[in-house]
Amino acid sequence: xxxxxxxxxxxxxxxxxxxxxxxxxxxxxxxxxxxxxxxxxxxxxxxxxxxxxxxxxxxxxxxxxxxxxxxxxxxxxxxxxxxxxxxxxxxxxxxxxxxxxxxxxxxxxxxxxxxxxxxxxxxxxxxxxxxxxxxxxxxxxxxxxxxxxxxxxxxxxxxxxxxxxxxxxxxxxxxxxxxxxxxxxxxxxxxxxxxxxxxxxxxxxxxxxxxxxxxxxxxxxxxxxxxxxxxxxxxxxxxxxxxxxxxxxxxxxxxxxxxxxxxxxxxxxxxxxxxxxxxxxxxxxxxxxxxxxxxxxxxxxxxxxxxxxxxxxxxxxxxxxxxxxxxxxxxxxxxxxxxxxxxxxxxxxxxxxxxxxxxxxxxxxxxxxxxxxxxxxxxxxxxxxxxxxxxxxxxxxxxxxxxxx
Amino acid sequence: xxxxxxxxxxxxxxxxxxxxxxxxxxxxxxxxxxxxxxxxxxxxxxxxxxxxxxxxxxxxxxxxxxxxxxxxxxxxxxxxxxxxxxxxxxxxxxxxxxxxxxxxxxxxxxxxxxxxxxxxxxxxxxxxxxxxxxxxxxxxxxxxxxxxxxxxxxxxxxxxxxxxxxxxxxxxxxxxxxxxxxxxxxxxxxxxxxxxxxxxxxxxxxxxxxxxxxxxxxxxxxxxxxxxxxxxxxxxxxxxx
Numbered sequence: 001x002x003x004x005x006x007x008x009x010x011x012x013x014x015x016x017x018x019x020x021x022x023x024x025x026x027x028x029x030x031x032x033x034x035x036x037x038x039x040x041x042x043x044x045x046x047x048x049x050x051x052x053x054x055x056x057x058x059x060x061x062x063x064x065x066x067x068x069x070x071x072x073x074x075x076x077x078x079x080x081x082x083x084x085x086x087x088x089x090x091x092x093x094x095x096x097x098x099x100x101x102x103x104x105x106x107x108x109x110x111x112x113x114x115x116x117x118x119x120x121x122x123x124x125x126x127x128x129x130x131x132x133x134x135x136x137x138x139x140x141x142x143x144x145x146x147x148x149x150x151x152x153x154x155x156x157x158x159x160x161x162x163x164x165x166x167x168x169x170x171x172x173x174x175x176x177x178x179x180x181x182x183x184x185x186x187x188x189x190x191x192x193x194x195x196x197x198x199x200x201x202x203x204x205x206x207x208x209x210x211x212x213x214x215x216x217x218x219x220x221x222x223x224x225x226x227x228x229x230x231x232x233x234x235x236x237x238x239x240x241x242x243x244x245x246x247x248x249x250x251x252x253x254x255x256x257x258x259x260x261x262x263x264x265x266x267x268x269x270x271x272x273x274x275x276x277x278x279x280x281x282x283x284x285x286x287x288x289x290x291x292x293x294x295x296x297x298x299x300x301x302x303x304x305x306x307x308x309x310x311x312x313x314x315x316x317x318x319x320x321x322x323x324x325x326x327x328x329x330x331x332x333x334x335x336x337x338x339x340x341x342x343x344x345x346x347x348x349x350x351x352x353x354x355x356x357x358x359x360x361x362x363x364x365x366x367x368x369x370x371x372x373x374x375x376x377x378x379x380x381x382x383x384x385x386x387x388x389x390x391x392x393x394x395x396x397x398x399x400x401x402x403x404x405x
Numbered sequence: 406x407x408x409x410x411x412x413x414x415x416x417x418x419x420x421x422x423x424x425x426x427x428x429x430x431x432x433x434x435x436x437x438x439x440x441x442x443x444x445x446x447x448x449x450x451x452x453x454x455x456x457x458x459x460x461x462x463x464x465x466x467x468x469x470x471x472x473x474x475x476x477x478x479x480x481x482x483x484x485x486x487x488x489x490x491x492x493x494x495x496x497x498x499x500x501x502x503x504x505x506x507x508x509x510x511x512x513x514x515x516x517x518x519x520x521x522x523x524x525x526x527x528x529x530x531x532x533x534x535x536x537x538x539x540x541x542x543x544x545x546x547x548x549x550x551x552x553x554x555x556x557x558x559x560x561x562x563x564x565x566x567x568x569x570x571x572x573x574x575x576x577x578x579x580x581x582x583x584x585x586x587x588x589x590x591x592x593x594x595x596x597x598x599x600x601x602x603x604x605x606x607x608x609x610x611x612x613x614x615x616x617x618x619x620x621x622x623x624x625x626x627x628x629x630x631x632x633x634x635x636x637x638x639x640x641x642x643x644x645x646x
Binding site for chain 2: 316
């Protein structure tokens, strides 16, 4: 019996038992769809991360309190404002900017909403490449004079000024205080790794934000986040080391652990990759269980098919089918069920990945490895779970099979 | 020719030991038309299964055209069934999902013929049993007589020398049964060796030789003198009257 004949007969069977076959395929569908979606999403997320990292470079260092080492987080020690000026002189060869993230009520002509606010130094735009659509970014003078000025995020500007493409010069209220809009940030491709900002983020002078912030739970004014960008990438490790040295000299350690995290961008990428790898493994395991259950379902349905078609097997043997012919017939059928099930799963998975890409504005990446794997796994499951029922069919005694009602 | 000597078949079912055949000697020449009669349990189906290469004897020898079949492997037996033997069963044993044409093509598929050759040969075989116009019907859409004719076309399609029929008229009314027997007679006239298993004396009388089987032994073997024949010169039997 040739293969195309096997396909034809299997296809007949599948059509004949549509609902049963479909239900049998569900496990395969879900399993393969999950694998494909996860692999594709992983690829796209990584690509987006790499793109984000390349746009800001790997020359960033992020310093913050190592709050994880404390049993009670209220014991955590944070940097003080004087550390900023000290680090500026102690650590040459880098731009630096503190970051104070907060949220506050913002209003314009009766419209109120919660705004995401980043208090930063003017250098911040060097660190993170913040493109300006209208007006300007925060300046040194703004900080020095604690000016109440704001550079609105792209979406924030659209939200508060739907009719004014250029709201520069307008006055908005933040926490009841009047702020002048000095600029609007251009729309950005959101990167998955970075400072957490997006098109909803607006920027204020750091000192202004610091004055508005409620520091009671920190026991005074502190510096929560500090970013460095080294001028020369070769100096990255040396500069990160000097920062750690300075902080250790100031604050010591806690039970042998550093009180501050000094993280290089590449470490974040590694962390991200690790997290994503674990996520991929976990979801793949779940998908694997689904595939296993799907495979058992297929074995079950094939056993039912063999039992139902015992007489057919007898007839086929009577007219000259050899063991191998019967084996091939049932094996091809199992593989086809799996391939159709897996194929549907692949399309669903690709669709899910495509939707995620569209929502996240990621570049769509076709997960070639995932699709190949999906097809391979489908065939593999068909063969693995199909072999036993098929052998059972092939071994049937023609006389016994023919007399079965 | 078929040459069977001292064949036994013993089935062990749990504690019980059933001797279906207790030493059968039989020779059937080419172009013979033999009926095997006997009450149920006489071993006639077992004998046909063994001669039909569906089963192996527990002991004894079986030569088919000089080849020892009794010791063949499953695959060799499949080959014999495919090339040398055609079966016709009481319950027709057609595959319900397939059209008449594809049912007839089945032995050719296992013989490894190309799709085109299969089609041509199967169509010819269906024409021989006057079913050219029912080729694309499924068994459920055919009458009992038509189904049995499809089964006969399937048995003949690979040009086997032997056709074995196990109660081929058992599920048919007497008129349709007579039509089927007419086809067998015609086939026999064309040189096909036919072995017919039946428990109906009327049907058995269509053959040329009658063998009686009882308790796994041959108890009678004589030529049929008053043979039922039809006006074969009037053309093909079973044509749609």
